[in-house]
Amino acid sequence: MPKMSGHCLCGNVSYTVSADPVITAICHCDTCQRQTGSAYSLVVGVPRESLAVSGSTLASFQTTTEATGTPTQRQFCSNCGSPLATLPEALPALAIIKAGTLDDRKGLAPAVEVHCDSALAYLAEESSERQRFPADLPAG
Ligand SMILES: [Zn+2]
Ligand SMILES: [Zn+2]
Structure with a gap:
């Protein structure tokens, strides 16, 4: 039994995750804003080997991680x-899933916010219980 599953809007591409999530986060980076056409990404990090994606229209676009x-x-x-899903070479053990594509996402609660330096002003001013980082999560 997969722990999580999800699919794209048209349903051609679907995925399963066989392990528990590592982290749930909000990413304010410029790339996430442009890719999603929205203010930020809500993402769930999972062990990369636990993610299985399938579908004939699965495609990939390569970006360069600034840091x-x-x-x-x-x-x-x-x-x-x-x-x-996002697969950064700098984080080879991790796959980062766009949370909006998960089948079961109602209970998700982000623990941290990253790339807050790029956050929209109204979000940057919002008070939050979450830990906020100006860029990537600190190493370790
Ligand atoms: Zn689709
Ligand atoms: Zn991002």
Whole structure:
């Protein structure tokens, strides 16, 4: 039994996750804003080997992670355009799932916010119980 499952808007691309999530976070980075067309991404980090993605229209767009200069694969559905998962080379043990594509997401609660330096002003001013980091999570 998968722990989590999800799919894109059109349903061509679906995935399962066989392990528990590592972290749930809000990402304010410029790339996430542009990729989603929204103010930020709500993401769930899972062990990369636990993620199985399938579907004939699975595509990937490569971006460069600013802090490390390393490539990041951003998987999406080429039929409907939904972003699904992000695979940064700098974090090889992790797959980052766009939480809006999960089948069961109502109970998700982000623990941290990252790339707060790029956050929209109205979000930057919001008081929050969450830990906020100006860029990536500190190493370790
Ligand atoms: Zn699709
Ligand atoms: Zn981001």
